[in-house]
Amino acid sequence: MSASIIAEDLVKTYGAHREVRALDGLSLTVHEGTVLSLLGPNGSGKTTTVRILATLLRPDSGKAHVAGIDVVKNPQQVREIIGLSGQYAAVDETLTGWDNLIMFGRLYHLSSRGAKARAEELLEKFSLTDAAKRPIKTYSGGMRRRLDLAASLIVKPKVLFLDEPTTGLDPRGRQEMWEVINELVKGGVTLLLTTQYLEEADQLADEIVVIDHGHVIAQGTADSLKREVGGERLELSVPFENLAEARGIVERLTNSVATHDPQMHKISVAAPGGTSTLVEALRQFDAVGIQPLDIALKRPSLDDVFLALTGHVAEEKEEEVSGQSKRGKR
Amino acid sequence: MRDALVITKRQLLQLLRVPEVLIFSTIQPVMFVLLFRYVFGGAINTPGVDYVQLLMPGIFVQTVAFTVASTALGLAEDMQKGLIDRFRSLPITRSAVVVGRTLGDATLNVVVLIVMALTGLLVGWRPSSSLVEIFAGFLFLLIFGYAMSWMGVLVGLSVRDSRVANSAVFLFVFPMTFLSNAFAPTTGMPRPLQYVAEWNPVSTMVAGVRDLFGLEPMFGATANSFPSQNPLMMSLIYMGLLMAIFIPLSVRKYKNVTPK
Numbered sequence A: 001m002s003a004s005i006i007a008e009d010l011v012k013t014y015g016a017h018r019e020v021r022a023l024d025g026l027s028l029t030v031h032e033g034t035v036l037s038l039l040g041p042n043g044s045g046k047t048t049t050v051r052i053l054a055t056l057l058r059p060d061s062g063k064a065h066v067a068g069i070d071v072v073k074n075p076q077q078v079r080e081i082i083g084l085s086g087q088y089a090a091v092d093e094t095l096t097g098w099d100n101l102i103m104f105g106r107l108y109h110l111s112s113r114g115a116k117a118r119a120e121e122l123l124e125k126f127s128l129t130d131a132a133k134r135p136i137k138t139y140s141g142g143m144r145r146r147l148d149l150a151a152s153l154i155v156k157p158k159v160l161f162l163d164e165p166t167t168g169l170d171p172r173g174r175q176e177m178w179e180v181i182n183e184l185v186k187g188g189v190t191l192l193l194t195t196q197y198l199e200e201a202d203q204l205a206d207e208i209v210v211i212d213h214g215h216v217i218a219q220g221t222a223d224s225l226k227r228e229v230g231g232e233r234l235e236l237s238v239p240f241e242n243l244a245e246a247r248g249i250v251e252r253l254t255n256s257v258a259t260h261d262p263q264m265h266k267i268s269v270a271a272p273g274g275t276s277t278l279v280e281a282l283r284q285f286d287a288v289g290i291q292p293l294d295i296a297l298k299r300p301s302l303d304d305v306f307l308a309l310t311g312h313v314a315e316e317k318e319e320e321v322s323g324q325s326k327r328g329k330r
Numbered sequence B: 001m002r003d004a005l006v007i008t009k010r011q012l013l014q015l016l017r018v019p020e021v022l023i024f025s026t027i028q029p030v031m032f033v034l035l036f037r038y039v040f041g042g043a044i045n046t047p048g049v050d051y052v053q054l055l056m057p058g059i060f061v062q063t064v065a066f067t068v069a070s071t072a073l074g075l076a077e078d079m080q081k082g083l084i085d086r087f088r089s090l091p092i093t094r095s096a097v098v099v100g101r102t103l104g105d106a107t108l109n110v111v112v113l114i115v116m117a118l119t120g121l122l123v124g125w126r127p128s129s130s131l132v133e134i135f136a137g138f139l140f141l142l143i144f145g146y147a148m149s150w151m152g153v154l155v156g157l158s159v160r161d162s163r164v165a166n167s168a169v170f171l172f173v174f175p176m177t178f179l180s181n182a183f184a185p186t187t188g189m190p191r192p193l194q195y196v197a198e199w200n201p202v203s204t205m206v207a208g209v210r211d212l213f214g215l216e217p218m219f220g221a222t223a224n225s226f227p228s229q230n231p232l233m234m235s236l237i238y239m240g241l242l243m244a245i246f247i248p249l250s251v252r253k254y255k256n257v258t259p260k
């Protein structure tokens, strides 16, 4: 298995005085035919990384190769083999889906015939045939996103970059997108995808790279990261009078100490057993007559990963500057 | 070049899909013709020649000068929507997108000029020169519009926001077209402004086109200066300069542009 995308020590600063260090020595490797997910909060440098690898932006320093080609020295060759679908669907809104695909097909130097055939094929594949002759303006967010993805697949790229492909989609749209992506991956494409959701990385990626403030803070498979974070938790709330008893039950069951939030009457405990722990807890509650108000298994969120990995909560963009200075101490 | 034509075609297709854009971009100059012809025309004194004969070349030049606005707006919009990013990730010639855009705007100018000329004929405009000269006059207008379009490329890619692009361009092109001989003789202006008006590319273009349409080019020329003596040559120099400056700057800008 050879490396298909290699980034070494990428640095990129923005601003007149280079005051924003968007990438601060980022390195990553994606092996051919695998999926790597770049996971990070807002402003962590995901888009910047994708833009550099897709030849849209030159790094201040560092090197990057896609399929063995240097992205800075031979960008045009890189463009021949990549597909890019940016963070916001970038298609011509006034034109129809069909028009857009034909235009991009022609720009990829397909013949008029070839462009039409490919457009038909892609519209079919992304269930957009019925909407083909409608302007993109009338598309839903999910349809727009799918068309955008279709446009990046016109020449069957070897390497595909997807920047937050499901942000802004409803659960169904997200599910559909995941299916489409899984399909692509089966076809052998090398994929780098960015996301803010651990769950998404979990679904799609072979390997996950977590970044914050422009550099890698953790990497591994979804399982290894979750283990690091502590896996699933069982969360429940019960009537006040049952609190102590319920807590005792779940602690015995999971063999670990529960935390409890007195205001919400909420108990939370690590549940490595997952659903079987949940079922067992419910059975025992039933036996002693406790009726939980709410009970659920919670997967670790990106916030939990962050908390576990960095000791601080993922920061918003506005706090970027103070975040920069904090980083030095880590 | 083939890539550029795909981009041009896309722009023309947009006009088909949203014909309102084309309608409004022709209504505006037509309205100008009517306003100046019937509202201000009566108040502007032009001895020896019908005002509408002088007015039409002025309005033609003003209209093509505003190509800078449509180009800037179109590119700023593409920039905002992320389309430029996508185009830049494709294996196409670096200049294709901007060349395609300027050609598209030039095509639009052809349509607009035809509609305006027809309106002009309806309200009494009668060019008195030969057909060849009239044709040359329109060719001149198109090339001037094309040169201005390249300025629009740089503006559009630099401001990256369609609203800003629009107001920035208007702030600059409006005074430029009015501080000229296009609508009224420059002799009524304060002396320093007369010099500005005389050297203004819009004035040399207007004078040149009037010449080609068979009128005395003098209207507005205040002195025996080079631009008023050789308006056509001066206009050619201006067009050459515009393109020599803005084409390389625009293409370079496109290569390195980043969205906001």
Ligand SMILES: Nc1ncnc2c1ncn2[C@@H]1O[C@H](COP(=O)(O)OP(=O)(O)OP(=O)(O)O)[C@@H](O)[C@H]1O
Pocket: A014, A015, A020, A021, A022, A040, A041, A042, A043, A044, A045, A046, A047, A048, A049, A087, A196, A317, A320, B258, B259, B260
């Ligand atoms: N053109 C720009 N000019 C100035 N600063 C920028 C520019 N683009 C990005 N930045 C800054 O660089 C940092 C990284 O931005 P980037 O867009 O790569 O983050 P991201 O991980 O994609 O965030 P998001 O999840 O919000 O898309 C941020 O602090 C951002 O404000």
Ligand SMILES: [Mg+2]
Pocket: A046, A047, A048, A087, A163
């Ligand atoms: Mg981003």
